[in-house]
Amino acid sequence: MSAWGALFCGGGMQEVLGIDVGGSAIKGAPVSVKTGELLEERVRIETPQPSTPEAIVETIAALAGRFGWEGPVGCGFPAVIKDGVVRTAANVDPSNIGFDLQAALRERLGSEAGVINDADAAGLAEVRWGAGREVEGVVLMITVGTGLGTALFVDGRLVPNTELGHIELQGHEAEHIASDAARKRENLKWREWAQRFDAYLRAVEDLLWPDLIIIGGGTSKKAEKFMHRISPRTPVQIARMHNDAGIAGAALAALPEALRSPARAG
Template sequence: MAKKHHKGLGFGIDIGGSGIKGAPVEPDTGRFADERLRIPTPHPATPDAVADVVGQVLDHFSWDGRFGCTFPAVVQHGVVRTAANVDDRWIGVDAHDLFRSKTGRKALVVNDADAAGLAEVRFGAAHDHSGVVLVSTLGTGIGSALVVGGALWPNAELGHLEIDGYDAESRAADSARERDGLDWEEWAQRLTRYYSRVEALLWPDLIVVGGGVSKKAAKWLPHVHIRTPIVPAALLNDAGIIGAALLAAGH
């Protein structure tokens, strides 16, 4: 396959619980420069097994330069600090060193919600917003990205706020809606409680809601009653790849 790494492109990889996806990205537009590749996430998702798949994605595109990579955990300067939804063996791993040794390329590893949040501010629902934007992803848990004046505040774990004696995501994530058999309006009441607490602490100018359930926003978003404007995400499953590529390319 012809080399796809040439000046002007970035490369992003999005590591999820079910799939590892990657594509070259045009940093000026956020568009993919080639069709993305998805490979199922190995089980168990150990560091070495995941790094091998990351290498396969890079090899598929003959990508030989620096790349960005999301990870579903707190990532502090490349070191994985939590493992809520991934293999415990990731805790304490320097993912930058791991990916470089396994793939031969430099990596910038970031929290998955952070990457998606940056992409939504650059190219999505919060395009070029200059204020305080919270991008909130509703899925198995609640991911959160805080972007202030276009700059990312990393690892804002706002899904773990304690509200009414509960870890917020245990009550308000999409998984909680399914577990408790809530209809859309009942779930929206829990989201109202959650986002009301967040806005009282941070006073955001805009909240963008992502995750798979954002495709069904018309069913529940009108029932979320808060002060802050709240809108569905625009980039959906591509946001992580785009944001990772932007961060790695220095954009």
């Protein structure tokens, strides 16, 4: 049994408050870290504007208060995260860059807390409980929404903070032309957008040669609109955790061993 698996046996930590921070909303719910199930109906609070680090911490504290939560907290955040510190800020206020969000949450909440990139959180959920469960080799999760988030796994082990939505595609940053936001902004037909997204998938394939690609994010709910229009050489599956992925995967950030060990059932 892996060290991670041991956490779920014989009295190990079972419940964590998962928090998913986005540019428009902060969502959360208590999560069973054994099954990935949300144990209560999730709560959604609008992201404060401006989304300064102090305002985000207070909103997370308010969300935790809605559940009367006093236990460990795992937070998915839309940025590169290194040792709990925010290193980029694509969809939140730039004042977050350099902020030790993990330390701030521990101090404000008075409990154990961990922070992880939001796409990595969704990927962890899919690899542990969803479409990537027990898949060997290289698995790439792509969340398609406002941007193109990516989470990369090798034999179930996370390679953190991949930013493959920012590769160059047709002379542009990929997420600027192949995200769902780009489709809406340019009023593209699904056929037109799918051509761009297919080109993005092929570009990523040429870099990584993955064994499985998982498509998540809001656009995955409309798979019937585009799946028949893409033709990557890699097998592609739609994410199974849906709206729960970001919250459930974020909960695992409170378990340091979960981020170091392969995402396998215990």
